[in-house]
Amino acid sequence: MALVEIKNLHKSFGSNHVLRGIDFTVEQGEVVCVIGPSGSGKSTLLRCVNLLEVPEVGEVFVRGEDITDRDCHLDAARQQIGMVFQQFNLFPHLSVLANCTVAQTSVLKRGKAEAEQIARANLDRVGLNEKVTAYPMQLSGGQQQRVAIARALSMDPALMLFDEPTSALDPELVGDVLTVMRKLALDGMTMLVVTHEMAFAREVADRVVFMDAGVIVEQGPPAEVIGNPKEERTRTFLRRVL
Numbered sequence: 001m002a003l004v005e006i007k008n009l010h011k012s013f014g015s016n017h018v019l020r021g022i023d024f025t026v027e028q029g030e031v032v033c034v035i036g037p038s039g040s041g042k043s044t045l046l047r048c049v050n051l052l053e054v055p056e057v058g059e060v061f062v063r064g065e066d067i068t069d070r071d072c073h074l075d076a077a078r079q080q081i082g083m084v085f086q087q088f089n090l091f092p093h094l095s096v097l098a099n100c101t102v103a104q105t106s107v108l109k110r111g112k113a114e115a116e117q118i119a120r121a122n123l124d125r126v127g128l129n130e131k132v133t134a135y136p137m138q139l140s141g142g143q144q145q146r147v148a149i150a151r152a153l154s155m156d157p158a159l160m161l162f163d164e165p166t167s168a169l170d171p172e173l174v175g176d177v178l179t180v181m182r183k184l185a186l187d188g189m190t191m192l193v194v195t196h197e198m199a200f201a202r203e204v205a206d207r208v209v210f211m212d213a214g215v216i217v218e219q220g221p222p223a224e225v226i227g228n229p230k231e232e233r234t235r236t237f238l239r240r241v242l
């Protein structure tokens, strides 16, 4: 069974028909990178996977459960999905450690000591064990993004969604975040990543999905989609970004 299966997904905002019939799966342990022009619906697709946006047509299955079904226990489904945004969305008034424990204690009902132990292990994983007492505004953008990753990992997600996680960073800080993501992929984390980092997609993705105007135009191994695209629309896009 695929970890995520999306069937015939359609999403509009008013008269703007943004997703126009998306069919798509993510297998357990797979790293899928979504590429495509601005406005093509990449963020909307990602947000439909955890129902931050509700599609009008289509289904989203997480481990075989249809999360668009009214009877679905949405909170339980969402708990399996970690999300990292372009803007890190840390709680500014909480320390790094507290940012990584608050959802563990409130949502997963973990005790404080256990939550802190898990948070520290994940902060260690992203190379920030020395920053546990710092506050977000004392950190660089790259460090804040790594805290956001540690926070998501602390919820033991089965799937991590990344929406352009390095797009808001100064160029010299991008590498550290990509290194953490590369390590996560090697550890076997299932990841769905919207990115403009073609070198990362080429190296880390098992599969690259090229979206344009609300449809998947082409998908396959990076060597094919990025290295030798079949579709003219993919070639046009790649000429602009490479």
Ligand code: ADP
Pocket (backbone or CB within 6 Å): 013, 016, 018, 036, 037, 038, 039, 040, 041, 042, 043, 044, 045
């Ligand atoms: P991408 O991530 O590929 O740049 P998006 O999914 O963010 O594309 O946006 C696709 C289209 O949907 C754009 O035309 C955008 O303006 C529109 N859109 C996205 N979110 C909303 C929203 N919450 N309300 C209205 N329009 C939206």
Ligand code: MG
Pocket (backbone or CB within 6 Å): 042, 043, 044, 163, 164
């Ligand atoms: Mg986007």
